[in-house]
Amino acid sequence: MQTLSLDYKAGKPPPRRALAGVVGSGDLEVLLEPGENGRSTVAIKTSVEGVKDIWKAVIDRIFADVSAPAVALEINDFGATPAVVRLRIAQAIEQATATDDGQQASDA
Amino acid sequence: MSAQAKSFGARWLGALSANAAALTGYPASLQVADGELDQHAARFIAVVPDSASHFPRARQGQVGLAEGWALARAVHDAVAADEAMPDKRVIVAVIDVPGQAYGRTEEAYGIHQALAAAAQAYAKARQAGHPVIGLIVGKAMSGGFLAHGYQANRLIALSGDAVQVHAMGKQAAARITQRTVEGVEELARTITPMAYDIESYASLGLLFRQLAVTGDQAEDLSAVETVRRALSDALADIQAAPDEASQRDLSSRLQGNGREASVEVRRRLRVQWAG
Amino acid sequence: MNTSELLQRQSFVELSARARVAQLLDGGSGRELLGPFERLTSPWLALQDIVTQSDDGVVISRGTVDGVDVVIAAIEPAFQGGSMGEVGGAKIAGALELAVEDAANGKPVVPVLLLETGGVRLQEANCGLAAIAEIHAAIVALRAWVPVVGVVTGPVGCFGGMSIAAGLCSHLIVTREARLGLNGPQVIEQEAGIEEFDSRDRPMIWSLLGGQQRHATGLVEDLCDDDVRAVRARIVEAVQSGDTAPARIENIQAFETLLAAIEPDVLAEADKVRAAFEQQANHAGAFS
Numbered sequence: 001m002q003t004l005s006l007d008y009k010a011g012k013p014p015p016r017r018a019l020a021g022v023v024g025s026g027d028l029e030v031l032l033e034p035g036e037n038g039r040s041t042v043a044i045k046t047s048v049e050g051v052k053d054i055w056k057a058v059i060d061r062i063f064a065d066v067s068a069p070a071v072a073l074e075i076n077d078f079g080a081t082p083a084v085v086r087l088r089i090a091q092a093i094e095q096a097t098a099t100d101d102g103q104q105a106s107d108a
Numbered sequence: 109m110s111a112q113a114k115s116f117g118a119r120w121l122g123a124l125s126a127n128a129a130a131l132t133g134y135p136a137s138l139q140v141a142d143g144e145l146d147q148h149a150a151r152f153i154a155v156v157p158d159s160a161s162h163f164p165r166a167r168q169g170q171v172g173l174a175e176g177w178a179l180a181r182a183v184h185d186a187v188a189a190d191e192a193m194p195d196k197r198v199i200v201a202v203i204d205v206p207g208q209a210y211g212r213t214e215e216a217y218g219i220h221q222a223l224a225a226a227a228q229a230y231a232k233a234r235q236a237g238h239p240v241i242g243l244i245v246g247k248a249m250s251g252g253f254l255a256h257g258y259q260a261n262r263l264i265a266l267s268g269d270a271v272q273v274h275a276m277g278k279q280a281a282a283r284i285t286q287r288t289v290e291g292v293e294e295l296a297r298t299i300t301p302m303a304y305d306i307e308s309y310a311s312l313g314l315l316f317r318q319l320a321v322t323g324d325q326a327e328d329l330s331a332v333e334t335v336r337r338a339l340s341d342a343l344a345d346i347q348a349a350p351d352e353a354s355q356r357d358l359s360s361r362l363q364g365n366g367r368e369a370s371v372e373v374r375r376r377l378r379v380q381w382a383g
Numbered sequence: 384m385n386t387s388e389l390l391q392r393q394s395f396v397e398l399s400a401r402a403r404v405a406q407l408l409d410g411g412s413g414r415e416l417l418g419p420f421e422r423l424t425s426p427w428l429a430l431q432d433i434v435t436q437s438d439d440g441v442v443i444s445r446g447t448v449d450g451v452d453v454v455i456a457a458i459e460p461a462f463q464g465g466s467m468g469e470v471g472g473a474k475i476a477g478a479l480e481l482a483v484e485d486a487a488n489g490k491p492v493v494p495v496l497l498l499e500t501g502g503v504r505l506q507e508a509n510c511g512l513a514a515i516a517e518i519h520a521a522i523v524a525l526r527a528w529v530p531v532v533g534v535v536t537g538p539v540g541c542f543g544g545m546s547i548a549a550g551l552c553s554h555l556i557v558t559r560e561a562r563l564g565l566n567g568p569q570v571i572e573q574e575a576g577i578e579e580f581d582s583r584d585r586p587m588i589w590s591l592l593g594g595q596q597r598h599a600t601g602l603v604e605d606l607c608d609d610d611v612r613a614v615r616a617r618i619v620e621a622v623q624s625g626d627t628a629p630a631r632i633e634n635i636q637a638f639e640t641l642l643a644a645i646e647p648d649v650l651a652e653a654d655k656v657r658a659a660f661e662q663q664a665n666h667a668g669a670f671s
Binding site for chain 3: 211212216217231300368
């Protein structure tokens with residue numbers, strides 16, 4: 001298991017927390033909570049060794065926009081590809097920022 | 109049975125029931141004897157090897173189809189017989205089971221249902237007010253243990269290398285977790301619930317008591333006396349529980365230290381339950 | 384099922400545990416207990432450098448199904464094969480124990496167990512086994528008050544000590560994609576040899592352990608399609624039924640008679656097994 005912590009400039013925190021994915025083969029779990037104003041943090045645990053650079057590159061791109069919502073992300077990875085990583089993070093951010101409450105399944 | 113050395117289970121059943129005649133009508137692999145404990149009627153039950161069993165996969169003392177259903181009957185019949193009695197007989201599961209039976213016939217004919225019937229019988233006996241005590245004298249493995257003994261109000265274990273509790277044999281565990289047998293043994297040294305030895309198991313807080321008696325001491329009178337005394341203490345402990353619910357459930361298993369997460373989960377669940 | 388029904392079908396098997404719960408509960412009624420943000424994860428996996436899941440692979444939610452108060456315990460099939468560790472096991476056992484207390488106090492809540500599990504998580508062996516024994520105890524206790532509904536849909540199936548839990552349920556619902564058995568195929572092959580059980584022989588395994596066969600032999604009550612609405616409809620019926628004491632648990636004599644007719648030296652085949660159960664059922668009305 002490998003761990004990795006990343007830190008980015010960001011905009012404002014989203015209104016609510018969100019969850020996406022599961023720790024299954026080729027997948028990952030993203031727990032998103034509102035971050036502190038202006039800052040996003042990403043804490044990654046992955047079952048795959050020696051892929052720090054790839055993770056950093058993927059996450060750097062997602063958080064390149066400094067006006068993106070300020071979030072505290074916790075990622076539990078079980079061998080997801082970069083495409084799946086991007087998808088799950090996008091799903092979590094979408095849930096956390098969606099304005100239509102009817103679309104929210106709270107934590108479900 | 110004749111050609112084989114008697115199993116620990118058979119020997120302790122004999123010692124504790126004062127060699128009362130085993131009840132008839134059960135498969136040779138299930139010994140049921142009625143005796144007494146502290147002047148209470150008691151039924152002692154052991155699953156034992158039967159080299160001539162109709163089911164080849166259950167000849168070394170495993171709990172198979174026949175044993176599962178027969179266990180259910182042995183316990184159920186005691187509960188039915190005592191239904192109108194204020195003083196329900198004690199039921200002692202003498203546990204020496206290397207596991208459940210692994211076989212195609214067993215799966216095809218629903219061994220899971222046979223083991224469920226046995227587990228249910230013990231659980232219902234406990235809920236009907238029978239003090240149920242599990243005495244681990246040898247192996248208490250996996251589904252065999254779940255069907256025969258793990259529903260007891262109190263668990264007591266003997267000591268020594270032959271006394272083991274686990275969910276799966278080392279070979280199979282290695283294959284399923286994609287490790288070597290050495291790898292499994294190495295992990296078992298540091299991860300308490302993965303260990304096979306009874307000391308590690310005792311540290312999880314699930315036992316009422318571990319005794320300084322080994323499985324092969326069933327003919328040693330002072331060892332038998334030690335075990336009888338522990339059974340009496342377990343009986344008294346069950347009866348001393350503060351209310352009927354805790355006299356009949358498994359809550360005493362959470363009193364020890366060793367399963368902190370199990371306790372914490374329940375604590376938080378209770379807070380959140382009613383909303 | 385006609386074409387338009389087929390097109391509207393939504394697979395239940397492919398859903399995650401949390402999505403299953405959301406589909407089953409009446410809209411807006413769900414309240415998850417010990418959800419992922421509690422971060423009650425497995426202490427034992429972490430010690431072994433294995434990535435944990437924030438809910439330890441078990442979702443517990445209270446709510447209603449067609450107005451009936453239920454507590455759903457759903458095992459996540461994708462996390463560690465749906466295996467039962469200390470935390471996940473305690474979540475199920477603890478929820479059922481609280482349901483027992485409520486039922487005894489005149490507040491019945493019907494448990495619905497979504498059982499996708501290989502059984503004990505071997506990395507937490509004795510803690511998983513102990514939790515499963517506690518789950519068994521609570522199921523039996525609950526059945527004095529309410530039905531306990533078990534659901535096995537696949538993809539994992541239900542094995543190990545949790546297959547015993549399934550056997551204890553008063554009502555079992557399966558799909559054709561479900562398998563139900565005590566020992567996983569790999570373990571049987573390891574213990575009994577490949578001649579007796581080839582864990583790669585999928586047709587044989589499905590023919591003996593599959594949902595259709597288990598239904599035909601009376602070891603489960605309901606067989607339904609892998610469709611969210613179909614699964615939900617069966618659960619609605621089951622939670623509204625009174626407690627039942629199914630013959631498959633209670634009729635010891637019928638099973639013992641059946642056992643006497645088995646020839647264990649002949650490799651079991653699905654049709655022979657069905658015939659044996661049917662014959663017994665005709666004699667004693669045993670398994671239905």
